Amino acid sequence: MAAGQGSIVVGVDGSEPSGRALRWALREAAARGDRVVALTAFQVPLLGTGEFPWSIAPPPSYVELEVEDLRQAGLERLEQEVAAATSETGVDVPRELRVVESAAAQALLAAAEQADLLVVGSRGRGGFTGLLLGSVSSQCSQHAPCPVVIVR
């Protein structure tokens, strides 16, 4: 692909590995002449006890409000992450920030359909220490329609 036409999708969840993935993606985009799509996914948890479909979903009006608030908060955090990574790397490439209400792996894999490269950190904010890969990086590595870089 000719320089300047590609795009690199990077998953940002605020964790240290995702910060390294973002910095790597910015530098790689600069080297290739690509653009960066920085994507944060979030989900509204279901309320109530028991497993889906028996858990009690919050009423629709409440959900809409909360989703918009969360999306806005997510966008502000994502802007901060990208600004910090941009000033630290000194790299200035075209970029797009996306906050998506979806499971993270699903959102990243969907975005990767139009991308030339998908970049994620090896781990994220999740709990199980000792694992080499998190569930999102693992799913991305197995199902991505494009090459994947996993940054440790």
Ligand SMILES: Nc1ncnc2c1ncn2[C@@H]1O[C@H](COP(=O)(O)OP(=O)(O)OP(=O)(O)O)[C@@H](O)[C@H]1O
């Ligand atoms: N909500 C998200 N939005 C965008 N990217 C994400 C999100 N969650 C994870 N990622 C990406 O995936 C990488 C690996 O995170 P992952 O969630 O797989 O690990 P983990 O949090 O340690 O484990 P798990 O979530 O399975 O408990 C992150 O560094 C980030 O690049």
Ligand SMILES: [Mg+2]
């Ligand atoms: Mg995680």
